Amino acid sequence: MNPNPQATFSGGSNIALKIPRFRFAETVAFYRDTLRLPYLGQRDTSYVFQFGTMRLWLDEVPHYSQTDIWLELSTDDVEGAVAHLTAAQTPVRDELEPLGDFRGHWISDPAGVVHLLSHNEEVQLV
Template sequence: MRPGKNIAIKVPLHRWRDTVAFYRDRVGLTVSRELEESIGFEFGAMTLWIDRVPHQSQVDVWIELFDEDPDAALAVLGSPQREELEPLTGVTGHWTSDPAGTVILLRKENSAS
C-alpha cells in the first residue's frame, strides 16, 4: 500500500465557503479543479478537496491509499467495507475506515482519479 493522490475534507454546508476561502486566500493554495460540490487545491503531489456536504454537522477527513489488489489489502487491514459512503463509479477498490473512523478509499491507482 502507498499514499494516493487525493485527500478530502468533508465540510458542513454552513462552514464550506469560509473553509474554501481559508485555503485559497490565507494558505495561498492554487485551485486546480472546481466541481459543483467540491473545490480541489494543489497540495504538493496531492489534491486537497474541500467537499460541501449539506447533511453533515461536523468535519471529516478522508484519505486515499493505492494497492494493486484492493481486496487483499482490505483483508490485510482487517477494516470494514464501507461501500455505503459514496458510489465508486469506474473505480476498482473499496471504502473502508481506520480504527479511529477516518474514511479511506483503498483503490487501484489506474482506476478513476
C-alpha cells in the same frame, strides 16, 4: 476473494475534507485566498487545490455538523487487499459514497477515519 498477505499499501494522491455547509464558503476562501493554494478546478460541489504532492478536495456536505477528513490509500491489488483487510477485521464502507466505475472501495480505520482504497494506477482527476 482470498486474502493477499503480499498486498502492498501506500498513501494515495488525494485527501478530502468533508465540510458542513455552514463552514464551506469560508473554508474554500481560506485555502484559495489566505493560503493561495493552486486551484485545480471544481467537480459538483467540490473544490480541488494542489496541496504539495497531493490534491486537496473540499467537499460540501449539507447534513454534517463537523468537518471530517478522508484519506486515499493505494494498493497494487484492490480485491486481494480488501480480502486481507476484511480478514483483519477492517470494515469495507462502500455505503458511504458511490464510486461508480472507479475501481476501489471505502474502508475505515479503527478510529473511524475513512480511506478510499484505490488501485495504484487509478488516478482521480478533476
